[in-house]
Amino acid sequence: MAIYQRRVEFAETDAAGMVHFSMFFRYMEEAEHAVWRSAGMDIYANHEERSWPRISASFDFKAPLRFQDEFEVRTAIAAVTRSTIRWQHTLRRGDTIIGSGTITAVYVSKSAGGGMKSTAIPPEIISRLQAAASAA
Amino acid sequence: MAIYQRRVEFAETDAAGMVHFSMFFRYMEEAEHAVWRSAGMDIYANHEERSWPRISASFDFKAPLRFQDEFEVRTAIAAVTRSTIRWQHTLRRGDTIIGSGTITAVYVSKSAGGGMKSTAIPPEIISRLQAAASAA
């Protein structure tokens, strides 16, 4: 399980005094991108031709995060299909579970006109991501 | 079904040339708050004592939005419990379905120390929101 560490910045809070709920989707994406980097890959490489748009995302909120809280995102790969990866993330502040969620990304090839078509994920990408996501 | 109209602003896009996926959660929340206003209520009233934190959120992405696209959010109440409301939102750009999602909010009372406890939603709030959300 990969671990990504982060501190809450002020602009991420809202007038309820806690992190705005939409930010948790950004934290999950940051953690995913960190797994790509720890796997020695760049999710944005060759982005004119290949890309990883998100097709679904969900989060269950258990406890709030507040300004300057330090927390971690624990990330694993929950499922893989021919062209999708479903990432599973759990956020913790110390022993407190903040919440957990999933993001499913699809591997697409892009045409010149802006079209996107799902395409098979190369096995090496999967194996490298799985190795990085299951590292201690 | 309430309808909220919006245009994509530049800061909402990302380097893939489309709206960042986290923004859709903000669009859904904006649409919910518009329903509150059309019901003649303010979700933020008395916010020191009562509040509506989100306990779960999900979105399924079908087609991208791009800078300056005009779109609408169609909002309905999908479920009500003693202390929660589940909002259902569908985004469209013309006849194209951009995606759909849900946000569940819980009604809480806040203690001086920052604690939050779920509490029964007053029936009048439910009836006014349902009337506003089902208006043409």
Next chain:
Amino acid sequence: MAIYQRRVEFAETDAAGMVHFSMFFRYMEEAEHAVWRSAGMDIYANHEERSWPRISASFDFKAPLRFQDEFEVRTAIAAVTRSTIRWQHTLRRGDTIIGSGTITAVYVSKSAGGGMKSTAIPPEIISRLQAAASAA
């Protein structure tokens, strides 16, 4: 002087209970883009080859904006050079001046490698923007 109207959304606030100061730069940009549209032009047209990056931005804050406040941005063109436009914006909530600022954008041509070179603004663009920005 062009006028752009807006309401404060919840995600734009911070834990001080007011709009985060970085948002004012987004509001100014939104107002500028609205002038482009009212001039019948699209600042993002041909964006692979031409673009309008910002080279300086400033804002002086006089009074806070809070969630759901309705405000307006009054926009004018303060200065034009061969390749830059300096936009001047003042935000008001009713009779209260919220603050004012400037954004200077430069017209650039982009090379395939990602380089950017300032280039002369076509006179028609200037005249159309000036007409739109000085409309009642």
Next chain:
Amino acid sequence: MAIYQRRVEFAETDAAGMVHFSMFFRYMEEAEHAVWRSAGMDIYANHEERSWPRISASFDFKAPLRFQDEFEVRTAIAAVTRSTIRWQHTLRRGDTIIGSGTITAVYVSKSAGGGMKSTAIPPEIISRLQAAASAA
């Protein structure tokens, strides 16, 4: 001169393929808050009664930042008055200067009704911030 290190996250980019200009104001604020922490203080302490709203902010953009770029913010205190601190920030990616800017914050006391009144900054706060901002 204090140094704050950061990586560009995907949600911070825009459809021009670079970091949105408004983000630089957030990066500057993050760097300022890091100075507070390295001085052993919390800018948000006692925030119900005392606060540090921003009264002016400016930035000059020299070169773009892109997704996953690693950069640093070098922060110094440019000026101090009875109730204000003007922070000076320069962003660099390696040897490339990305830009520089200032943020002026005012120390205020808050009244129960939401009013804010500038107030004298305690000398110890100034001396501790200056020590932290001038550390190697």
